[in-house]
Amino acid sequence: MTTATTDLAASRFALARQVADAVLFEGYVLYPYRASAAKNRMRWQFGVLVPPAWGPDHGEPSCQRTELVMEPRGGAEVAVELRFLHACRRTVEEARADGTFADVAALHLPDRVLVPWDEGTEERVEMSIPVAELEAGEVCLPFTRPAREETEPVPGTDGRTVGRLVRRTERVDGVVRLRADPLDLPYRALKLTAVVENTGDWTPPPEGAGREAALARSLVAAHLLLGLSAGSFLSMTDPPEWARAVVGSCTNRHTWPVLAGEDGRADVVLSSPIILEDHPRIAPESAGAMYDATEIDEILALRTAALTEEEKREARGTDARAAAVVDLADTMPPEIMERLHGAVRALREITEPGAQPVQGRDGPGLPGEEALFRPDTPWWDPEHTDPAAPHGDRVLVGGTPVGPGSRVVLRPGLRRTDAQDLFLQGRTALVEAVLRDVDGGVHLAVTVDGDPGADIRRAQGRFLYFQPDELAPLEEA
Known part of the structure; x- marks a missing residue:
C-alpha cells in the first residue's frame, strides 16, 4: 500500500x-x-x-x-x-x-x-x-x-x-x-x-x-x-x-x-x-x-x-x-x-423530410436514443402559432412508428421519474397525442389501460406524459 x-x-x-x-x-x-x-x-x-x-x-x-x-x-x-x-x-x-x-x-x-x-x-x-x-x-x-x-x-x-x-x-x-x-x-x-x-x-x-x-x-x-x-x-x-x-x-x-x-x-x-x-x-x-x-x-x-x-x-x-x-x-x-442568462443543452440532431438538422451543444443523440422530429418552422416564428400543440405525425420507437391510437408498454426512466411513476412499470397504455416543446423535446400523452378515470382524463385533456425511450410499442392487431 x-x-x-x-x-x-x-x-x-x-x-x-x-x-x-x-x-x-x-x-x-x-x-x-x-x-x-x-x-x-x-x-x-x-x-x-x-x-x-x-x-x-x-x-x-x-x-x-x-x-x-x-x-x-x-x-x-x-x-x-x-x-x-x-x-x-x-x-x-x-x-x-x-x-x-x-x-x-x-x-x-x-x-x-x-x-x-x-x-x-x-x-x-x-x-x-x-x-x-x-x-x-x-x-x-x-x-x-x-x-x-x-x-x-x-x-x-x-x-x-x-x-x-x-x-x-x-x-x-x-x-x-x-x-x-x-x-x-x-x-x-x-x-x-x-x-x-x-x-x-x-x-x-x-x-x-x-x-x-x-x-x-x-x-x-x-x-x-x-x-x-x-x-x-x-x-x-x-x-x-x-x-x-x-x-x-x-x-x-x-x-x-x-x-x-x-x-x-x-x-x-x-x-x-x-x-x-x-x-x-x-x-x-x-x-x-x-x-x-x-x-x-x-x-x-x-x-x-x-x-x-x-x-x-x-x-x-x-x-x-x-x-x-x-x-x-x-x-x-x-x-x-x-x-449566465440561459443555456440550451437538450437539442439533438433531427431527421425529418424537408427539415434542417439542428445540432445542439451536446452533439447528436446519445447511443440508443431515437431521432426526434421538429417542424420546418421554428417555434419562435409567427407562422408556428402553437409550438406545443399535438401533431399528427408519429415518432419512431425501436423502429416502430408510434402515435395517437398506438398501444404501448410503460417503462419509466429511473433518472427522470418519481416514486408514483414506478408503479406504472410494465403497465400498458394508449397513446392519445404526440406533443413537442419549444426545445424540440417529444412527449407522448397516454392513458393507462384499466384506469377507471380514463374517459374523464381524456375529456379534460389531463394525461400522463412519457418520453419515447420510456415506452415500448405493443404488437397492433
Missing part, C-alpha cells in the same frame, strides 16, 4: 475534482455572504462526521459507508482520496495602547469589517492499494490532524498593527477502511466497501456541548474520490441487467457514489454526501464559486452587486472566499453576465 495516489490517478481525478470542490464548499458561506446573516449562523449541513461520543445524542453520524460494484482487470489498483474541511475558529482582537490585545466583536477597517468566524481548511488523505490486497482482507489507513493556533497581524492604513486574527483548530482523528469481496456473478466483479470514520476520543463535558464544539472536531463535507487503474465501476443508478440485483443489495449510508470524470468512462467514482447523477458537471457558464448550489449564478451575482458598500465591507471581512464573491460580482463583464 502506498499513501499517495499515482500521477495517473491524479490526472483522472482532475475533472471529477471540479465537482468535488463544489461538494466540499456547498453552503460554506451563503448570500448575502455576511457572518451576521441568520442562515450563516447554522452552517455545514452536508457530510459532517462528528466525534462518536457526541453523535448519538444529537442525531449526527460519525461514519459514512460506500458500497459499489467494480470490475477490475489484471493487477489493478484502487486510488483513494478522502477530502474534508477542518473547522477553524477565528477570533478578532484589537491592539491596545499598552501592546496587549483584547477580543472584540468587530474590527472596523476602511475596506472591510473583521468579525469572528469559523473558516474551513481543506484536508486530504490519499492512498493507493492493489485490488489483490483488498481481496485478502480489510485495509485501514488511520490519520490525524493536530490542534494548532496561529495569529495573523492586521495592519492599519499607516502600516501599524491595529489588531490581529487568532485561528485555533482542534485535533481531528479518523480512519479510512477498505475491502473488496467477490460476487457470485458470471463475470469477475467485486463489491468495494469504503468506510470513513471519525475516531476522535473527545468527550463532551458533563454540562454538555453545543454543535460548534463538535464541529471543531469533525470531518466536515467528507467525501471520497475512487479511481481504478484498470477496469471499471458500475453505475449505481443504471447498472447492466446482470448486475441489478447485486447493485441493489449495496448499502450506502450518508453518502452516494456516482460515476465521475469524462463521459463514457467508468474508472472514477465520486462518493458524495449530496446526491448527484452520473458524470455531474459544473456549468461552463459559471464564472466562479458562489457556494450556494440551490440558487442560480445570475441571481446571486445580481444580488451581490446590489449590496450596499457597508454590507460589502462586512462580507469582505467575513471570509476571504466571501470577499472573492463580492469582487467577482463587482467586476463581472457584461458578456459574462449575459452567458
Whole structure:
C-alpha cells in the first residue's frame, strides 16, 4: 500500500475534482455572504462526521459507508482520496495602547469589517492499494490532524498593527477502511466497501456541548474520490441487467457514489454526501464559486452587486472566499453576465423530410436514443402559432412508428421519474397525442389501460406524459 495516489490517478481525478470542490464548499458561506446573516449562523449541513461520543445524542453520524460494484482487470489498483474541511475558529482582537490585545466583536477597517468566524481548511488523505490486497482482507489507513493556533497581524492604513486574527483548530482523528469481496456473478466483479470514520476520543463535558464544539472536531463535507487503474465501476443508478440485483443489495449510508470524470468512462467514482447523477458537471457558464448550489449564478451575482458598500465591507471581512464573491460580482463583464442568462443543452440532431438538422451543444443523440422530429418552422416564428400543440405525425420507437391510437408498454426512466411513476412499470397504455416543446423535446400523452378515470382524463385533456425511450410499442392487431 502506498499513501499517495499515482500521477495517473491524479490526472483522472482532475475533472471529477471540479465537482468535488463544489461538494466540499456547498453552503460554506451563503448570500448575502455576511457572518451576521441568520442562515450563516447554522452552517455545514452536508457530510459532517462528528466525534462518536457526541453523535448519538444529537442525531449526527460519525461514519459514512460506500458500497459499489467494480470490475477490475489484471493487477489493478484502487486510488483513494478522502477530502474534508477542518473547522477553524477565528477570533478578532484589537491592539491596545499598552501592546496587549483584547477580543472584540468587530474590527472596523476602511475596506472591510473583521468579525469572528469559523473558516474551513481543506484536508486530504490519499492512498493507493492493489485490488489483490483488498481481496485478502480489510485495509485501514488511520490519520490525524493536530490542534494548532496561529495569529495573523492586521495592519492599519499607516502600516501599524491595529489588531490581529487568532485561528485555533482542534485535533481531528479518523480512519479510512477498505475491502473488496467477490460476487457470485458470471463475470469477475467485486463489491468495494469504503468506510470513513471519525475516531476522535473527545468527550463532551458533563454540562454538555453545543454543535460548534463538535464541529471543531469533525470531518466536515467528507467525501471520497475512487479511481481504478484498470477496469471499471458500475453505475449505481443504471447498472447492466446482470448486475441489478447485486447493485441493489449495496448499502450506502450518508453518502452516494456516482460515476465521475469524462463521459463514457467508468474508472472514477465520486462518493458524495449530496446526491448527484452520473458524470455531474459544473456549468461552463459559471464564472466562479458562489457556494450556494440551490440558487442560480445570475441571481446571486445580481444580488451581490446590489449590496450596499457597508454590507460589502462586512462580507469582505467575513471570509476571504466571501470577499472573492463580492469582487467577482463587482467586476463581472457584461458578456459574462449575459452567458449566465440561459443555456440550451437538450437539442439533438433531427431527421425529418424537408427539415434542417439542428445540432445542439451536446452533439447528436446519445447511443440508443431515437431521432426526434421538429417542424420546418421554428417555434419562435409567427407562422408556428402553437409550438406545443399535438401533431399528427408519429415518432419512431425501436423502429416502430408510434402515435395517437398506438398501444404501448410503460417503462419509466429511473433518472427522470418519481416514486408514483414506478408503479406504472410494465403497465400498458394508449397513446392519445404526440406533443413537442419549444426545445424540440417529444412527449407522448397516454392513458393507462384499466384506469377507471380514463374517459374523464381524456375529456379534460389531463394525461400522463412519457418520453419515447420510456415506452415500448405493443404488437397492433
